[in-house]
Amino acid sequence: MTEKFEGTEGKGKRSSSEETARGRKARRAKPPAEFLEWGSLPYRIGMGYDSHRFSEGRKLFLGGVKIDHPKGLLGHSDGDAVLHALIDALLGASGLADIGQQFPPDDPQYKDADSFSLLLQAAEMIDKQGYRSVNVDITIITEEPKIAPHTPAMRKRIMEALDLEPEQVSIKGKSNEGMGFIGRGEGVAVIASALLFKYKNRPGYKNLVR
Incomplete structure (x- = not known):
């Protein structure tokens, strides 16, 4: 035209x-007049990914919730792929080293560790960097178990850890339509994103809190 x-x-x-x-x-x-340098913008976005295969004889934890299922997820800790992906999203948004460096899989102290406690530690880490969570969005990709019945409990746990309201936490379950290792029922994959707000250690933002 x-x-x-x-x-x-x-x-x-x-x-x-x-x-x-x-x-x-x-x-x-x-840029807008209030942000003369793009680097001073107070928002940061992080993305996280994790996947674990199913294993006999293990309990299944997703999003900090124990789920009744014949198999659990294999991992050095409790294998909670949801919280692991979320932790990586939070750490990435705040510019910190990833979950594997913060909580090394070869460190005995994290053997069978409760991933919810790791999320609480990650929340403290980003707070020390001057960040607060604005919202998180999580997609769980698996054939079984069905995710929807468990999302309210997962959201409650994540809200508790990050001091968020219901509208700030989104969790969705997706099928892989029979494709790949997920489609064959061999495991679970999770994608998470997190938006953080720099609320302290910035000129003009010292007194801002969520």
Whole structure:
């Protein structure tokens, strides 16, 4: 789509896509006045991923909740892939080392560790960095067990750990439609994202709290 315009050197054409691109460029020309440097923006986003295979003789924990299932998830700790992915999202958003470095899998003290306690420690870590959680979004990919019946309990646990309200925690269950190791019922994968707000150690934001 184009439009005609009159110029000093005669008639020409200008595409609407060119106008749109020009408008975007103008809007990006400088940040809002209150944030003169993009690095001073107070929000940070992190993403986390984890997957574990099912194993006989283990209890199944997802999102800090014990779920009745014939198999649990194999792992050095309790294998809670939901909380592990969430922890990585929180650590990533705050610029800290990932879960494997914070809680090494070869460290005996984390053998069969309660992942909820690790989440509480991660929450303390991001608080020391001056961050508070704004919201978290979690997708659990598995064929079994069905996730929906357990999401209220999972949300409650995560809200407790991160001091969040119900509308700030989203948990969804998805099938892999029979594809891959998940489709074959061999394990669980989880994707998590977290939005953090820098509420302290920033000029002008020292007194801001959620």
